[in-house]
Amino acid sequence: MAPNEIVHKMFDNDAFSQWLGIAVEHVAKGECTLSMTIRKDMLNGFGIAHGAITYAIADSALAFASNSHGRQALSIDTSINHIESLKEGDLISAVAKENALKNKFGFYTVEIKKGNITVALFKGTVFRSDRQWTINS
Known part of the structure; x- marks a missing residue:
């Protein structure tokens, strides 16, 4: 299957990414770009986006990029650094890039x-x- 077909198949069965309002902007082998808008129901008690929101879009971008080669892949280790806060209405993008691919x-x-x-x-x-x-599959 082509990378685009794999990602769209995954996305069609991914209720959480759909709930987030994610749009698939770009897919190629080892790459994926997603976008979404921060909604009011994604804010924490400080009125800023909950950290899980940026983590979630990044995790989806990782899943789509890593499965784009045609082999099923699952995350085994992830981490995130939050640098700037986000507010309701902010449009964000997640750009996943492959750094190294091993067997x-x-x-x-x-x-x-x-x-x-x-x-x-x-x-x-x-x-x-x-x-x-x-x-x-």
Whole structure:
């Protein structure tokens, strides 16, 4: 399957990414760009976006980028640095890039941005299974 087909198949079954309001902007082998708008129901008690929101879009970008090669991949280690706060109405993007691809592991960074401003940096490692993506998987 082509990277775009894999990501759209994954997204169609991903109720959480859909709930977030994520839009898939770009997909290629080892890459993915997503976007979404911060909503009121995503804010914490300080009136800013809960940290889990930027983590969630980054995690989705990691999943889509790492599965784009056609082998099913699962995250095994992730971390995030929150740099700037976000408010209701802010449009953000998550750009996942592959740093290294090995037989069993993949290493990725995801930059979460509001316009040209980096608001968070995410790092993820995935385990690459032997299972291939197919129309029926």
